Amino acid sequence: MSDKTATVIPASDTERPRLAAPEKMPVTQIALLAFVAAALVVLPFVVTGYVLYIANLLLVFIVLCLGLHLVIGETGQFALAHAAFYGIGIYSSGLAGNAFGWPFPLSMLLAGVVAGAVGVVIGTVALRMRDIYLALATFAFGEAMQWVFLNWDQVTGGPNGLRISPARLGDLEILTDRQAYPVVVFVTLLMIALTIVISRSRVGRSFRAVRESDVAAMAMGIPVRRAKITAFGLSAFYAGVAGSMFATFSTYIHPDSLGFQTTILALTMVVVGGLGSITGAVGGAIVFGLISEFLRQTPSYQEIIYGLILIVFMMYAPRGLFAFIRDQMGRITRG
C-alpha cells in the first residue's frame, strides 16, 4: 500500500527511473540531433535503393513505436493490438489510393483517422477491463482483425494480398523508395514532434498520472477513463499513419505480416529502447529494426537472438538500452 503512494511522487531520482519528464537539452544532445539531421539529409545521396527501403521501414517502425509508447509507456495500459491498427491504416490508405485516387496526404490522414476511430471504439469496450484483461482483449481483437484481413476477399484481397497503386499528389507519383524517403522522413519528424507536444501537455501529464496510480489520478480530478481511451485512440492513430507511410513506398501487402508477431516486434523495440521515454521508443526502433534486418537471412538464428536479447535485457537492463548506457556512463565518470 505504502509503496504505491511512493510511486506517485518519486522520492528520489536514484530510486525511480526518470521517465519521460521534460528535460533540459544539454549541448551534447543538440550536437547529436544536428548529426542525426545531417545524416537524414545526406543518406539518400550516398546509399543504394535497398538501404533506403530499410531506412523507410525503420521510420515506419519509429512511428509505430511512438504510438505504443503513448499507450504503454506513458499511460501504462498494456494493449496488444497494434498490428491490427497498422493493418487498418495500410488497407484504408491503400484502398483510398486504389479506388478513388486520393492524394497521399489525404489518404494518410484518412488512415490515421479510421484507425484512431476504431481504436476509440475498441478502447471504450476494452478499457472496462484492467491490466491483464485489457492485454487479452486487445490480443483477441488483433487476432480477429488478422482473420478479417485474410477473409474479407472483396476489400483486402484475402490471402492473395493487395496490390497498392503508387501514392500520388497531383501529377507527382511516388514510384521508388528514393522518392518516398523525404515524405516518410517528414511524416516521422512530424509524429515525433506531435509526441513531444502531447507528452508535455496537460494530456500527457494526465497519462502519466494514470500510469502511476489511476486511483490517485481520479482523486485529483483527472477523467481516468477518458485519458485511457484518448491514449488508446492516439496510439491507434499513430499505427494507422505508420500503415499509410508503409503504403507510400510499398506496392503490396499481405495479411501474414499483420499478426501478433508485428505487435510483439514493436513492443520489443519499445522495451529494448526503454519503456516510457521518447528517445527509448525511437532508438529502440532503430537498433532493433537494424538487428532484425541483419538477421533476416537466417530466420532460426533471428528468433534465437531476438529471444536472448529480450531475456538478457529484462534480466540486466530492464529500463532499456539507453538508460543502461546512461547508468554505465554515469558510473564511469563518477569513477
Add this chain to the structure above:
Amino acid sequence: MTLDVVFLFLQQGVASGLVIGSVYALLALAIVVIFKTSDVPNFSQGEMVMAAGYIALYLLVFRSMPLWIVMPATILAAYAGAALFRRLVLNQVARANGSPVNLVIATLGLSYVLRGFVRQTGFGDTPRSFPPVVEPQSIMIGQAAVTTLDLVILATAVVVMAAFFWMFKYTKIGRAMRAVGMNPKAAQLVGVDLTRIHMIVWGLSGGISAIAALLISPKVLMTADMGSIVTLGFAAAIVGGFTSLPGAVVGGFLIGIIENLVGLFISSRAIVLAPFVAIMLVLVIRPQGLFGGRVEIKKV
C-alpha cells in the same frame, strides 16, 4: 437442415468438443496456475508444448525408445526446463525490476528462443506426424463418431486434472501455492519458500504442457509453430476468469465445444474466429470471466 441433422451435429460437436476441449482445459490450467501465483501470463506456454512435443518425437522416432520411457522422460524434461527458467531467468528479472510487464516480456523471449532452437535443429522444417499412443479405432457413442485415441485423450486429461486439483487442495505444497497466490509477502512471513514454490509451479505447468503435447501431437501435424494452439488455452482461461482453476477447465471444454459447433453449423473457416469472438463476448458481458471473482479496486 432438418431436425435429425441438427441433432446429429449437436452430438458430434459436443463429443469432439469434449475431447479437444480437455486438452485446452489442460493448457488453460497450466496458464492459470502460473498466473495465480505470480501474476504473469506465460506467453511461452505454447512453445513449451511445442518443445515437449519435439523432445518426445526425438526420443520416440529418432532414438526409438519405448513409449513407457519416452512419456515420463518428456514430462520430467519439461518440468525441469520450466522450473530452471523460473529460477535462473525470471528470478533475476524480478530482482532487476519487479514489474509484471518485464516478466511477461522475458517469457516472450523464451518463446522465441525455443521456436528458433527447434527450427535450428531441423526437426521443424517439415511438418511431422507423431505416432499415436493407441491404434485409433472408430467407436460410436450415440450418433457421434469418436476414436479410441480420443477416449484416451479425454480420460488422461481428466485424470491429470483430478490429480492436480487434489494436489492443489489437499497437500502442503498445494496449500503453499494458494497462500502465495493470495499474498506472497504474508506467505513468506509464515515460512513459505517463495523461490521453491515458484519453481514447483512452473515445473508443474511445464509438466502439464508436456502431457498436453503428448495428447495433442498425434492429432495435429507438428511444426515449429504448433505452439499457437495455446491461444485456445488462453481463450479458455479468459472465459473461465483467468484466476480460477475450475473456471479454466470449464472454459476449456466450452471453447472446444463452441469451436466444433461453429465448424459444423456455420463454416470451417469461422472456426479460427470463434474463440476470439467468445473472448470478446465474455469480456464485454462479464469482464471478470465466468468464474472470476469481483474486480477489486486497488487502494492507493
